[in-house]
Amino acid sequence: MEIMRLLFIFLSSLLLSSVSVSASSYVPAIFTFGDSIFDAGNNRFNKNCSAQADFPPYGSSFFHHPTGRFTNGRTVADFISQFVGIGFQKPYLEAYAEVVNGSQKNYPSNGINFASAGSGILQETNKHLGVISMQEQVQQFEKLVLQNQIDRNLIQKSLFLFESGSNDIFNYFAPSTRPTTLDPDSYVQSMLTEVSRFFNSIYNLGARRIAMFNLGPVGCVPARALLRGAPINRCFGKMNVMVKKYNMGLETMLKDYPRVYRPTVVAYGAVYKIVQELRSVPNQYGFTEVSAACCGAGTLGGMQQCGKDGYKICKNPNEFLFWDSFHPTEHAYEFISKALWAGGTTRIRPVNLMTLANITSN
Ligand SMILES: *[C@@H]1O[C@H](CO)[C@@H](O)[C@H](O)[C@H]1NC(C)=O
Ligand SMILES: *[C@@H]1O[C@H](CO)[C@@H](O)[C@H](O)[C@H]1NC(C)=O
Numbered sequence: 001m002e003i004m005r006l007l008f009i010f011l012s013s014l015l016l017s018s019v020s021v022s023a024s025s026y027v028p029a030i031f032t033f034g035d036s037i038f039d040a041g042n043n044r045f046n047k048n049c050s051a052q053a054d055f056p057p058y059g060s061s062f063f064h065h066p067t068g069r070f071t072n073g074r075t076v077a078d079f080i081s082q083f084v085g086i087g088f089q090k091p092y093l094e095a096y097a098e099v100v101n102g103s104q105k106n107y108p109s110n111g112i113n114f115a116s117a118g119s120g121i122l123q124e125t126n127k128h129l130g131v132i133s134m135q136e137q138v139q140q141f142e143k144l145v146l147q148n149q150i151d152r153n154l155i156q157k158s159l160f161l162f163e164s165g166s167n168d169i170f171n172y173f174a175p176s177t178r179p180t181t182l183d184p185d186s187y188v189q190s191m192l193t194e195v196s197r198f199f200n201s202i203y204n205l206g207a208r209r210i211a212m213f214n215l216g217p218v219g220c221v222p223a224r225a226l227l228r229g230a231p232i233n234r235c236f237g238k239m240n241v242m243v244k245k246y247n248m249g250l251e252t253m254l255k256d257y258p259r260v261y262r263p264t265v266v267a268y269g270a271v272y273k274i275v276q277e278l279r280s281v282p283n284q285y286g287f288t289e290v291s292a293a294c295c296g297a298g299t300l301g302g303m304q305q306c307g308k309d310g311y312k313i314c315k316n317p318n319e320f321l322f323w324d325s326f327h328p329t330e331h332a333y334e335f336i337s338k339a340l341w342a343g344g345t346t347r348i349r350p351v352n353l354m355t356l357a358n359i360t361s362n
């Protein structure tokens, strides 16, 4: 079965490459779930939430004003939208507010961004900050589908993007937010169980083209300077070991899915590998600094959030891997997005996003 599927995917991509098709006729919409790697500003519309990036200099490079995105410009979800050839998705809470106050009649036809910065795979992660958990994100989507606010045909053709887990693993090492007494393996297992529930939910709501991204080297973020026991002159190895466990578990789990959930095409994006490539030969990609944050304060620029009292900012964000204490710059996101869109199987497998966007799953 597996071989037949792969053969089918291979043949479809050969066929499609010989026929000239516009990408936008294949993927009309993108639905995005996860954390700050994707968040287009949901938290900004959630006044209860204290995880915010709605102040300068966030947004200074592309939008030229803060949008709620936790970077200087576009996120991975934005770049992928551009590659697909559709407009950026609105944050769900913005679209919701517009429909409720009557300024828009319908929800957008190019998809919706449900991601919430600071959220994790586990429901409890950063709950005290008022973030929208992944489980709530799915409920928001489910409600729209059940109320027929989103066309089912549209959902079938749409691209679904998922990335979460960095906050769960970072918090595991932070005494103040440590969510659990579970040992690392059980903790990772509980994350994977939630991811499988997530997948099952969106499949049942009609998702058929699904890209699930693994986690980057979270142990390398400048914010590790806040953690007792984390080294400064190199990445936090213990944290990266846990990240790799999650990543391996995710890939193993997803391998079975095209057989179990039919018909679907599922791509596994190896973000960890992509970021490590960038870190190993930074010059080749135009980076001069891959450890410290461009914007922040204290050790590695990781002790305080960018834009808060006393922060410093670098001259050229494009030369930095990290924009703030947790998040990559737009330039790094662009590199990651291109690798996911058109990269080979070391970066995303069994198909890249460009192929996922062109082939039909049924
Ligand atoms: C898929 O779509 C992209 C964007 O329109 C196009 O460049 C590419 O050639 C298409 N075909 C395949 C097989 O990826
Ligand atoms: C904010 O919190 C209050 C009280 O917990 C809740 O009733 C309300 O729905 C929340 N608002 C948003 C936008 O999440």
Ligand SMILES: *[C@@H]1O[C@H](CO)[C@@H](O)[C@H](O)[C@H]1NC(C)=O
Binding pocket: 094, 097, 098, 101, 102, 103
């Ligand atoms: C409706 O809500 C949106 C999003 O919050 C806001 O930008 C817009 O100004 C509101 N329009 C009206 C008529 O209240």
